Amino acid sequence: MRFDHVTDVIGDTPLVRIDAAVHGLNNIDLYAKMELFNPFGSVKDRAAWNMVRHRLPGAADRGETVVELSSGNTAKALAVIAGMHGLPFRSVTNRMRIPEVKDLLLLLGAQIDELPGRSECLDPSDADDPLTRMYHTVSADGAGYLHTDQYFNDLNIEAHLRGTGPEIIADLDGRAPDYFIACVGTAGSSTGVARALRAHDPAVTVVGLVAEKSDFVPGIRNLDEVHEVGLFDPDVYDTIEAVSSDDAIDGLLTLVRRCGTLAGPTGGGAYQGAVRYLRRIDAGLTERRTAVFIVCDRVESYLSYLRERRPALFRQQARANTVRSLTAEDVAAARTVGVADARTWIDKEHPLIVDLRSPFAYRAQHIDRSINIVDEQFGEMLHGGLPFSTRQPVLLVCPVGEKSARYAALLARMGHPDARSLAGGVIAWRDAGAELVRD
Amino acid sequence: MTLYLQPRVDGDLRLVLEDRDLPHRLADGLGSPLNLVLPGRVGHNVRRFRDIYHRHHLSGGVYFAHKANRSAALLRALAATDAGVDVASLGELQHALGAGFDPGRIMATGPKSREYLWLAARTGAVVNADSTTELSELAGIVAAHALPRVRVMARLSGFTSSGTNVMSRASRFGVPAAELGALWEVLGKHREQLDFLGVAYHLDTVGMPEKATALEGCLLAVEEAYRHGLSPRAVDIGGGFGVSYLADGRQWEAWTSELTAAVLGKRPPITWNGHGYGLRNEGGTVRGALSVYPAHRGVAGPDYLESLLTAESAVHRRPFGTLLLDGLHDLHVEPGRALLDQCGAVLMRVEEVRGDGRGETLVRLAGNSGDVALEAHGVLMDPLLLSRGEPGPEEPAGVHLTGNLCLEADLITRRKVFLPRLPRPGDLLAFANTAGYLMDFSVGNALMQPTARTVAVVRDGDRWRWCLDEQYWPVLGREETG
Numbered sequence A: 001m002r003f004d005h006v007t008d009v010i011g012d013t014p015l016v017r018i019d020a021a022v023h024g025l026n027n028i029d030l031y032a033k034m035e036l037f038n039p040f041g042s043v044k045d046r047a048a049w050n051m052v053r054h055r056l057p058g059a060a061d062r063g064e065t066v067v068e069l070s071s072g073n074t075a076k077a078l079a080v081i082a083g084m085h086g087l088p089f090r091s092v093t094n095r096m097r098i099p100e101v102k103d104l105l106l107l108l109g110a111q112i113d114e115l116p117g118r119s120e121c122l123d124p125s126d127a128d129d130p131l132t133r134m135y136h137t138v139s140a141d142g143a144g145y146l147h148t149d150q151y152f153n154d155l156n157i158e159a160h161l162r163g164t165g166p167e168i169i170a171d172l173d174g175r176a177p178d179y180f181i182a183c184v185g186t187a188g189s190s191t192g193v194a195r196a197l198r199a200h201d202p203a204v205t206v207v208g209l210v211a212e213k214s215d216f217v218p219g220i221r222n223l224d225e226v227h228e229v230g231l232f233d234p235d236v237y238d239t240i241e242a243v244s245s246d247d248a249i250d251g252l253l254t255l256v257r258r259c260g261t262l263a264g265p266t267g268g269g270a271y272q273g274a275v276r277y278l279r280r281i282d283a284g285l286t287e288r289r290t291a292v293f294i295v296c297d298r299v300e301s302y303l304s305y306l307r308e309r310r311p312a313l314f315r316q317q318a319r320a321n322t323v324r325s326l327t328a329e330d331v332a333a334a335r336t337v338g339v340a341d342a343r344t345w346i347d348k349e350h351p352l353i354v355d356l357r358s359p360f361a362y363r364a365q366h367i368d369r370s371i372n373i374v375d376e377q378f379g380e381m382l383h384g385g386l387p388f389s390t391r392q393p394v395l396l397v398c399p400v401g402e403k404s405a406r407y408a409a410l411l412a413r414m415g416h417p418d419a420r421s422l423a424g425g426v427i428a429w430r431d432a433g434a435e436l437v438r439d
Numbered sequence B: 001m002t003l004y005l006q007p008r009v010d011g012d013l014r015l016v017l018e019d020r021d022l023p024h025r026l027a028d029g030l031g032s033p034l035n036l037v038l039p040g041r042v043g044h045n046v047r048r049f050r051d052i053y054h055r056h057h058l059s060g061g062v063y064f065a066h067k068a069n070r071s072a073a074l075l076r077a078l079a080a081t082d083a084g085v086d087v088a089s090l091g092e093l094q095h096a097l098g099a100g101f102d103p104g105r106i107m108a109t110g111p112k113s114r115e116y117l118w119l120a121a122r123t124g125a126v127v128n129a130d131s132t133t134e135l136s137e138l139a140g141i142v143a144a145h146a147l148p149r150v151r152v153m154a155r156l157s158g159f160t161s162s163g164t165n166v167m168s169r170a171s172r173f174g175v176p177a178a179e180l181g182a183l184w185e186v187l188g189k190h191r192e193q194l195d196f197l198g199v200a201y202h203l204d205t206v207g208m209p210e211k212a213t214a215l216e217g218c219l220l221a222v223e224e225a226y227r228h229g230l231s232p233r234a235v236d237i238g239g240g241f242g243v244s245y246l247a248d249g250r251q252w253e254a255w256t257s258e259l260t261a262a263v264l265g266k267r268p269p270i271t272w273n274g275h276g277y278g279l280r281n282e283g284g285t286v287r288g289a290l291s292v293y294p295a296h297r298g299v300a301g302p303d304y305l306e307s308l309l310t311a312e313s314a315v316h317r318r319p320f321g322t323l324l325l326d327g328l329h330d331l332h333v334e335p336g337r338a339l340l341d342q343c344g345a346v347l348m349r350v351e352e353v354r355g356d357g358r359g360e361t362l363v364r365l366a367g368n369s370g371d372v373a374l375e376a377h378g379v380l381m382d383p384l385l386l387s388r389g390e391p392g393p394e395e396p397a398g399v400h401l402t403g404n405l406c407l408e409a410d411l412i413t414r415r416k417v418f419l420p421r422l423p424r425p426g427d428l429l430a431f432a433n434t435a436g437y438l439m440d441f442s443v444g445n446a447l448m449q450p451t452a453r454t455v456a457v458v459r460d461g462d463r464w465r466w467c468l469d470e471q472y473w474p475v476l477g478r479e480e481t482g
Helices: A046-055 A074-082 A097-105 A128-141 A154-170 A188-200 A245-258 A267-284 A300-309 A328-334 A338-349 A359-365 A375-385 A405-411 A424-431 B011-018 B023-030 B039-055 B072-078 B090-099 B114-121 B132-144 B181-189 B206-229 B249-263 B302-310 B320-326
Strands: A013-017 A028-034 A065-069 A089-093 A113-116 A145-147 A179-183 A205-211 A239-243 A289-295 A351-354 A392-396 A418-420 B036-037 B064-066 B084-087 B106-108 B126-129 B151-158 B194-200 B234-236 B280-282 B286-289 B331-332 B342-353 B362-363 B384-386 B396-402 B417-419 B426-434 B453-460 B462-466
Touching: A028 A154, A046 A145, A046 A188, A065 A074, A065 A128, A074 A089, A074 A097, A074 B453, A097 A300, A128 A145, A128 B384, A154 A239, A179 A188, A179 A267, A188 A205, A188 A300, A188 A418, A205 A267, A239 A267, A245 A267, A245 A300, A267 A300, A300 B384, A338 A392, A338 A418, A351 B342, A359 B206, A359 B320, A392 A424, A392 B126, A405 A418, A418 A424, A424 B194, A424 B462, B011 B023, B011 B039, B011 B106, B011 B132, B011 B342, B011 B426, B011 B453, B023 B036, B023 B342, B023 B426, B023 B453, B039 B072, B039 B126, B039 B194, B039 B302, B039 B453, B072 B090, B090 B114, B090 B126, B106 B114, B114 B126, B114 B132, B126 B132, B132 B151, B132 B206, B151 B234, B181 B194, B181 B206, B181 B234, B194 B206, B206 B234, B206 B302, B206 B320, B206 B417, B302 B320
Parallel strands: A028 A289, A065 A089, A065 A145, A089 A113, A179 A205, A179 A289, A205 A239, A351 A392, A392 A418, B036 B453, B064 B084, B084 B106, B106 B126, B126 B151, B151 B194, B194 B234, B234 B331, B362 B396
Antiparallel strands: A013 A028, B036 B342, B280 B286, B342 B362, B342 B426, B384 B426, B396 B417, B453 B462
């Protein structure tokens, strides 16, 4: 397999059967269309390339910027393609909700514009929302924008009508599947594939999956949002069902842990929605059927999404020497010293003064001769053992003397004989009129 | 389908409105419309903000944004707590001083006249300045009248974000964060007159990323102030904490879905003349944005403050609450709506119930959309139906609420409102939880209809006591002295 351009690698993704022992369907063969194998990582590579390819010649000379309303995979694919062709890329979005995707886009050189949130003191006469205003700006002729307009662009559908759909039929030996289940985002892949399959066999059942309204599943629109999508046509779908983020994560876990398929939550939602739908039909079947769903992208970009919703999946080993392991009694027994006594002690015994606040705050003002180790870093250091001699007295300071007391307790438990916490912290120090300096 | 948007009503407000007798007696005696305020509730709301402060070990002031409601009773009740007050006019400043706020607890914000600046400086309120010009003018007044040094804060705006470009609506207030040089110069020059407390922002948004960007910008500005030899010690993050108005988020979701369907013509309209609240149908696709207050919010009020304080700064990779504490800064907040949660209601009498000949039912009220500013603020929630005498059987009815002004446009709300049964003339509708911004914010009397009186209702054991708003003081009965 040799290619001249990475964009030639887009498409022709494999169709992989899901083991019946995993999905438990007796009469249905379930296949995953592995869109995560596209070169930039998702099904959106197809649409992005198809929407932009014919407009690239001369775009750099005209000084155009590629722009799209996207906070996910389309932006990613367009950022890569724009970069390859010497064009800037700008992503306009209501909110970047997946931090990994945001960082990746910045890494790819994209400019990300986040639109303002809703007004708290509403002006109902302000009928034009920021999104519409932005839309008018980027769509105007001669504005210098190459606006791909994925929610309204028929080339988005066409990428799947000519690519994804026919590939599925070819891989099923010239037959369309009986069921096609897809998540609805821009409606491009579901509509394009559905049209291709129905052109081949009008009997295909198409199931559209949308997110539950108050929920958020990346890459899927909710029940109301689909109506804002120009490409969305309810008649494409025989039925529309909702999947929750819980469903999507359950499906994702099945795919990544049992199927060797490192799918993201969109693919997970498609799998879970597919199995839930097919299970209701399976029992009444007397002959074999086939079903296809799309695995949209990969899991790696969604670790923080998963961590936020299922922290238990990321169980961490208990570590030695942490403040979290202290009891209330430990902390209460920590050695503390008031401001007046601390000043005498500092003059006489020169304890090492460790300021646990942020470098930013330390830079602004601190106790003279103190050193700055942010609490988190100090905590990290202590995992490995005492970072200073037991003969060196230590005064720990934080804003109010709460964190410093915990660390003093921890140092005591680790065998340090004279680690004290400044009672009331830097605030008490300041309020007592003791000196704070800037270096 | 009955598209209720039932309000979240709890505590004494619920008990007062569930009383079969009291609301009717009050409205009979004092007329419709009638404003009820519950001064007993504000202390609870202040404490909930304070709890968040304590959790983060933060100090600083919770300043009530006076403009949310001009009730004397609510203001005096707040004066009896440890809250401060954020006044935005000379009149509000006088009101606050008269209600018992010592000037140390008063923050003077908003567009300022010379008179307003003088009274603030004379009494010793904190002046939260919108521009460097205002600071110069204030310094001039202080010097010319030999007034004591005034504590000032500087409101900033136009913050830039790191990483992504977080866009924000342009504000007409505040010193641009990119042009702080002039600010340090003015503060340095007038050191004798101006005691620089710190920096402030106030953003009109419910968006957390914008607020985080602004807070980040304030922390950077404080750092810069230190470098210019100033010693600021407070950051003021304004208000906008919000209230969740509805009891059940599913009703909000159902209603907004049905509105979308109605705009697309897939169901009969659920608003007056098919009004779309910002949504419109363009060739079968919905365009525009829903231009209403998010009536059901998962995170509002003190919880919103909590999530802002626990949010992590992108620049410092540390939560904002920790950064504020690290920097030894006081945190000032200026909630309006959130401090008045569950503190009041507007009562209106039903005058007439009739069909409009087009299949809709009109319920005309003794009051108008200026008396309860739901529509002006985009807050969508049902009133409670307080039947006079024995209520009829439950049978949900969708009605349009029209007002007492001789104007086609005078609807209390353009939403079709569902009530548990059809009201009868003489019944009352109670617009609950409207003390914050919705009560008499937009009232006018161009058509010489009566303006609402305001009544303070106070719990007295298991009974209710009431008095006219201006008669209320936080001294209930005869306190024991010995």
